[in-house]
Every structure is written in C-alpha cells, then in structure tokens.
Amino acid sequence: MKPKQPHTWSGPDAQAAKAAYVRSMFARIVPRYDLINRLMTMGLDRGWRRLTAELAQPRDGVALDLATGTGDLAIELVRQGCRFVAGADFCPEMLKAAAGKTSHVSDGGKIALLAADAQQLPFRADTFDCLVNGFLLRNLADLNGALREFHRVLKPGGRLACLDLTHPPLALRPLLWPWFRLAVPILGGLVSGDFDAYTYLPDSLQNYPDAPRLCAMMRTAGFTNATYRRVGAGTVAIHTAAKPQL
Ligand SMILES: C[S@@+](CC[C@H](N)C(=O)[O-])C[C@H]1O[C@@H](n2cnc3c(N)ncnc32)[C@H](O)[C@@H]1O
DSSP states (O other): OBBBBBOOSSSSTTTHHHHHHHHHHHHHHHHHHHHHHHHHTTHHHHHHHHHHHHHTTOOTEEEEEEOTTTTTHHHHHHHHHHHHEEEEEEEEHHHHHHHHTTSSSGGGGEEEOOOBTTBSSSSOOTTTTEEESSSSSOSSSHHHHHHHHHHHHHEEEOOOOOOOOEEOOOOHHHHHIIIIIIIIHHHHHHHHHOOOHHHHHHHTTTTTHHHHHHHHHOOOOOOOOEEEEEEEETTTTEEHHHOOOO
C-alpha cells in the first residue's frame, strides 16, 4: 500500500504499511542521520538524550533503549552507570551503525544490540528497571499497544522516559511553522538526499497526541505519575511515568 499524502495510512493493512515505510525510510537515511540531528537541533539533541537518561534513573539497573537507532541513548545510559542495556531497533541498518559506535566507547560491552519491534517485544514480563526511547513514538502504528508493551516488560516500580517531538504551544506555532514545514525538509533533504524522509518528519506529528493526551494514554496503559517537560522551545517533550509497585 502506498502512503497517501501527507504520509497517512488507512485500511486493513495500515499498521504493517506504516511500519514498512518507517523501516525503509530509516534504512535510507542512516549514513547522515547523526549529522542531520546535530544540524537541526544545533547540537541540543545530546543534552535532551542526557536528560532523558537521567530521568529514567539508570544507575546499576538493567535498561531497554527501544528504537536505539545509532545507539546514542544506549551509550548515555551506560555513561550514567547502567549495569546492562539492551539496545533494540527494527531497522538492521541502524543496528549496524549502532554496533560501529558502541564498539568504540568505554563500557560499550555493557550494551547488547538486537532486532525487535516495539509493538511486540521479545522480552518476558517484568524484565527492565527502566525503558527509554528517543524519537520513536510518532513512528508507531499502534501507540496504545506499544505503551502496553512498555508496561509489560518493565519491572514493578520501573521507570519509563520517552523523548520525542511534540505539538508546540499554540502561541509559538506561527513562528515555528516555517522551520518545520520549510527548513527541516529542505535542510534534511539536501544533506541526506532524501526529501521524502524529511517531509515525513513534520507530517508524523499530524495524528500524534499532544503532550497532555500522551500522559493520559500512559495512564490508560497502566502507568502512574505520568508527566512531561518541554525542551527545545517547546517543540520536544520528555514524558516520564512509572509502572506501579506491587
Ligand atoms: C528517529 S530514529 C531515533 C533513533 C535514536 N533513538 C535517537 O535518539 O536518535 C527512530 C528509530 O526508531 C526505529 N523504529 C521505528 N519504529 C520502530 C518499531 N516499531 N520498533 C522498533 N524500532 C522502531 C527506527 O528504525 C529508527 O532507528
């Protein structure tokens, strides 16, 4: 099924079609992915990942970095004292890039990379002390289903921290529109050679819940203490929540 513009999928195969589109799009942009992140965020993305890792309280724990991409959040988790990190992604090309990077960092041996789909995680219930993800949630075909999976694989008392773009506050939208709709597709397209991928990026926010609604969805999935903080002039949110203690 081909996506109708702007990057929306419908019909009985919608979930599989979106997943296939997302996987092949990330496979294409791997070589320039890190560079474009740095350029588009003016280097701020590193601090956002650091904060996301901190909020998950990884010290001495066993963590899952889901949608690890090129591995930056997984590396940040071991830097912050995590005992073991599973870095999972459904895009083999991303995992290859992550393997190259983690082999060069001290404590990279504490990171195990594996292929996994966030919609159906290959882990037993109650496995992880914390679960983090960076720029994953907008890409999911079934966000509610994935949140239930996150809840299932976390131990009671386990922490969830999710970093992703969000809908900016209303007052800022006219100012930010040219950035998202013009600068991002042009800059990303020029540097990666893939204009479609960087048109998908702003499109991916269209059917995505706003920050308070995402908190409500986390609560529905069984999480407690769901909250968020905005960074990046309100364009990015870090949502945190916890699986209740038994
Ligand atoms: C924007 S990249 C983010 C990578 C990394 N977390 C970061 O902070 O840079 C999104 C990643 O999510 C992965 N992804 C998207 N949907 C997924 C799914 N259903 N299961 C596993 N990985 C997924 C993609 O393959 C890609 O590597």
